[in-house]
Amino acid sequence: MGEEPSNSTRYRQREPSGPTVPTIGSYAANNRGVRDDQCAMRSMLTCVLLCGCHGAPPSPPVDRLTGCGPDLELVRIATGRDGPAFWIGRFEVTNAQFAAFVAATGYDGGGHPSSKPTEPFLGHFQDGRPPAGADLHPVCNLNLHHARAFCRWLSERTGRRVRLPTDAEWELAATGGTDRVYPWGDEWDPMRCNWGSPADGFAQSAPVGSFPAGTTVDGVHDMAGNIWEWTEAGNLRGGPWCMNEATVRCAWIANEDDDRADDKFGLRVVVEG
Numbered sequence: 001m002g003e004e005p006s007n008s009t010r011y012r013q014r015e016p017s018g019p020t021v022p023t024i025g026s027y028a029a030n031n032r033g034v035r036d037d038q039c040a041m042r043s044m045l046t047c048v049l050l051c052g053c054h055g056a057p058p059s060p061p062v063d064r065l066t067g068c069g070p071d072l073e074l075v076r077i078a079t080g081r082d083g084p085a086f087w088i089g090r091f092e093v094t095n096a097q098f099a100a101f102v103a104a105t106g107y108d109g110g111g112h113p114s115s116k117p118t119e120p121f122l123g124h125f126q127d128g129r130p131p132a133g134a135d136l137h138p139v140c141n142l143n144l145h146h147a148r149a150f151c152r153w154l155s156e157r158t159g160r161r162v163r164l165p166t167d168a169e170w171e172l173a174a175t176g177g178t179d180r181v182y183p184w185g186d187e188w189d190p191m192r193c194n195w196g197s198p199a200d201g202f203a204q205s206a207p208v209g210s211f212p213a214g215t216t217v218d219g220v221h222d223m224a225g226n227i228w229e230w231t232e233a234g235n236l237r238g239g240p241w242c243m244n245e246a247t248v249r250c251a252w253i254a255n256e257d258d259d260r261a262d263d264k265f266g267l268r269v270v271v272e273g
């Protein structure tokens with residue numbers, strides 16, 4: 001079962017934050033004497049009748065970063081309380097995507113060795129390539145500098161502003177702007193993410209997108225578990241494949257040494273605009 005956090009990482013837990021989404025019944029009456037929940041229900045029925053979408057919320061726009069190795073699929077996250085709308089990677093960055101960066105640039109860590117020598121920069125790669133069969137697993141063994149370097153390269157190649165998420169952006173994407181505990185809702189479900197139990201099918205990392213029942217409301221995968229994700233502030237979010245249900249909550253923040261790489265530390269990109 002999942003490990004408790006080690007003493008080497010400074011953790012803090014805080015109350016969930018962010019705007020809450022009102023339920024249908026909580027809408028007030030409008031000036032036509034018709035409650036907005038009735039309007040909402042009417043439009044939902046209209047949607048079912050006209051487009052057959054059965055009342056499901058519209059899917060957010062998607063986009064891709066192309067021409068830099070395997071495409072990075074992006075999901076639009078609507079304007080939040082803390083800033084403008086942005087795009088976020090639907091998946092964690094994979095070994096194959098990071099390998100394309102290394103192949104194109106010869107990047108070797110950029111003079112930022114890991115402060116944990118037993119887990120050096122891309123220590124799991126072999127001859128500059130991911131291990132056999134691991135192309136679609138999340139890249140790991142990165143410290144904050146290495147994660148930022150990948151984003152800078154994508155910015156240069158695409159002309160778009162690619163970077164790590166802020167903590168507010170990461171949490172907005174994970175919760176969908178609600179105060180939910182996990183990306184899928186408030187109830188813990190050990191089969192909706194890759195956490196510290198092999199019972200979910202994975203003793204270590206899983207190919208990205210292996211838990212479609214655990215996505216956010218916007219369809220972002222693996223915001224709980226699998227690989228821990230660096231944010232711009234040097235925090236890690238979402239918990240890794242080896243820890244418990246407390247650590248994979250949306251609100252959990254682990255502040256880490258910027259120089260430390262680890263086989264549980266990876267990234268997901270944000271694109272501005």
Ligand SMILES: [Ca+2]
Pocket residue numbers: 194195196197198199200201202203204241
């Ligand atoms: Ca697992």
Ligand SMILES: [Ca+2]
Pocket residue numbers: 092222223224225226227228229237238239
């Ligand atoms: Ca993750």
